[in-house]
Amino acid sequence: MTQSGKLRMGMVGGGPGAFIGAVHRLCLAMDGDFDLVAGAFSSDPEKSRLAGEELGLDPARVYPSWQTMVEKESGLPEDQRIQAVSIVTPNHVHHGPTLAFLEHGFHVICDKPLTTSSKLAEAMADAVQNSGRIFALTHNYTGYPMIREARELVRSGQLGAIRKVYAEYLQGWLADKLEDSGQKQAEWRTDPERSGPGGSLGDIGTHAFNLLEHVTGATMDRVLATRTMFVPGRPVDDDAMALFEMSDGSNGSLICSQVCIGRENGLRLRVFGTEGGLEWDQEHPNDLRVHWKNRPTELRRTANPYLSAPALSLGRIPPGHPEGYLEAFANLYRAFARAIRNQEDLEDAFPTVIDGARGVRFIEAVIRSSDQGSWVEL
Ligand SMILES: NC(=O)c1ccc[n+]([C@@H]2O[C@H](COP(=O)([O-])OP(=O)(O)OC[C@H]3O[C@@H](n4cnc5c(N)ncnc54)[C@H](O)[C@@H]3O)[C@@H](O)[C@H]2O)c1
Known part of the structure; x- marks a missing residue:
């Protein structure tokens, strides 16, 4: 220190x-x-x-x-x-x-x-x-309080056995060949030597993949996928779709795209179990919709005392004061500091190298499946 x-x-x-x-x-x-x-x-x-x-x-x-x-x-x-x-x-x-x-x-x-x-x-x-x-x-995105609430809802069994998981990450900023204009961020993201084999898959697909595994606690077992290079001359995908099966018996779909004009940072997660479901949208990160079989839908909001302790621990200011990207990012840094100082049990407090390696396997599995036209294991 x-x-x-x-x-x-x-x-x-x-x-x-x-x-x-x-x-x-x-x-x-x-x-x-x-x-x-x-x-x-x-x-x-x-x-x-x-x-x-x-x-x-x-x-x-x-x-x-x-x-x-x-x-x-x-x-x-x-x-x-x-x-x-x-x-x-x-x-x-x-x-x-x-x-x-x-x-x-x-x-x-x-x-x-x-x-x-x-x-x-x-x-x-x-x-x-x-x-x-x-x-x-x-x-x-794992640092958002309402993502932690979603994770608690699934992992405590309140939603029952999970059946369906939908993750979607849509952006529009690469709808044209922005890389040819010299825009730095577009340049390396569309160069496989620097981005790796995935374009949109690596850039945003891995976030959606990580989020769905983080919230459900299950792992993706296999995928049937397709990837597209919509913009002519682009050597990496700017769009991908995957159907998948999870280790807990659930299944669902993940779509990521950077050619959806008008979408800014449209990361959305929906999870449905035998007793209820939840929906979260990154552009409205303080809201979590929770659906129940025999009760009206709830709107849970960041920093309210009714939230689970893990979700409350990530809120920083009283309810009604919007928190977002920077605070969620800082929550990971805070957990990283605590881990370095060995202050507490930090299971799941931040994504690990193992989570990262799974993300890379996801990219490779989608590419393999897309090339072969068949289901592949992760
Ligand atoms: N978590 C998120 O939400 C998020 C958002 C954006 C980017 N990213 C990730 O962050 C990373 C950087 O993305 P970016 O958009 O900031 O890219 P960027 O092009 O804006 O910045 C990259 C920086 O790295 C520097 N750099 C390149 N090679 C270097 C080297 N050998 N030594 C030292 N510096 C070097 C460049 O000069 C530049 O300053 C990527 O891996 C990207 O996927 C994550």
Whole structure:
């Protein structure tokens, strides 16, 4: 810990013009658990330097590459070097830094999808296990209070045996060939060398997949899927649909698409059991609709005292004050800090490397099924 009691954090990625790095910086600071003290913010050393300057960091702790950062930080006295690192680079730069930082004793929090192949995902899972360090994957939608409520409703058996699960994640921002305009986020997401084999599948399909496994507590066993490249010349999917069967006997569908004009961040989950059902929509994240066989539908809302204890623990402000993306993201950082400090039993508090590896298997299974035209196992 630093003198202020904060954990010293480094960042890989999140340079000038980047999207999610800035979100991570806001969220790691929200609860006062972390101090950002070092970084390799870009693959371009000058951009990394500029980012560090803008953030007011000690220039000696702003590095031209993540490789230099691992080496130099490891050489600092224990009470000065970073304790954890946040990896917010494109998908193909998750595996390398994760392995290196774990090997040198640092805790890691990394953005999704875990990596670009099952083989690399397994190597990451082994590295986490061998290191004894904490690894968290920011499938941030698990940090919403009403998702935790949904999970409690399913797992406590109140909805009965689960029969149907529908997950949908629709966006419209890649309906045209935005990557040709030089838009950075579109460029690497549509380049299989950097995004991995899944386009929309890796970018948003893995969030929907993770959410449905997180809420139901069941695992997806097999899929019958198809993927489409709607935009001509795009080498990765911008749309995919999967029928699936789950380990608890339920089945359902997952659709993800980035060509649905007008949809912004339309992540929706619906789960139906023998006694009731639930519906959640990320664009209205403080609402959870709960349906019952012989009672009227309930609208449960964030931070109300009638919620389950796990859901209440994720709310931050009184009911009626909207909470959203940043707070949910910060809930994962808070849990990550607690795990590092070994403060409490953190089962299911944040997605793990195993969850991430399942996400990569999901991408690969959808692609296999789509290519073969048949059901495939995950
Ligand atoms: N959890 C979420 O809701 C969410 C949302 C957006 C993105 N993401 C994930 O976050 C990651 C980054 O996405 P983004 O949209 O912020 O991308 P981005 O292109 O906006 O930013 C990526 C940053 O990484 C830097 N970078 C690239 N290679 C590097 C290297 N070798 N060393 C150091 N820095 C390097 C780039 O310079 C850039 O600053 C992706 O894995 C993406 O899937 C997650």
